[in-house]
Amino acid sequence: MERLYIISVEDQKEVLNTISEQLSHFEEYVTLEECETANEAYDLLTEIERKGEQTAVVVSDHVMPGMTGVELFIKLKSDGRFEGIKKVLLTGQATHADTIDAINKAQIDFYIEKPWQSDTLLEKVSILLTRYIVETGLAYEPFAPVLHKQTLFDLLKGR
Template identity: 70%
Template structure:
């Protein structure tokens, strides 16, 4: 069975560690990886794809050196290999224009403001993970303990 990944992108190491620690809830079922730049994350996604595995969800900060979170997500959306990846922008410094750009150009699935509550992040990742698995046609049963039950029910009901 191919491995699924959640990738976290954040240039502040202590914030990145917090995100990864909170997402460790999912680690019995998939891999959680940490990257400090968008370029590093894109390279990791390419490496995951080359191994035949899949990245289901990416959680990224917006304001980072080199490439912003919106630019990174737009790059993923434009690349057929990663267009199905579910995206969460986690930031405290995005402007109203940045947010609109994130939705329109980068196709983000969710926006979470810093500081965030761990349960909000976990809930949103669970929903997006569920959507990714069902839309990708993967067997959801090995992941059922960490999927969002209402989303799973709704998606299975509508087929």
């Protein structure tokens, strides 16, 4: 089975712990990683790619010291190694301009406003993990228990 990663990026440790706890639903099937800055996340993504492994989803806060979440996503979008990564902006402090940049320049997949519902985060990440696996041509069967069934059905039907 391919080794896939889901990375959470959040500068507030208690919020990062909450995100990780909620995403633990996926940990039997993917590797979960935490980063407290966007720069740390970019370095980790580079290391994962260098090892020949893949990151499927990045969930990031926006307002953080140094590089913002939107800036991270724009950087990922412009770096050919990472353009297929699915992106979730999880924030309560993005401005209107930040949100426009996230959509137009970074092409985020989902925007989730803080405070969020655990079910919402899990569903969105499941949808994106499913899309990533199907779009990259990975065998979906080993991941089936955590994939979004309707999304998987729709994508397979459309092949």
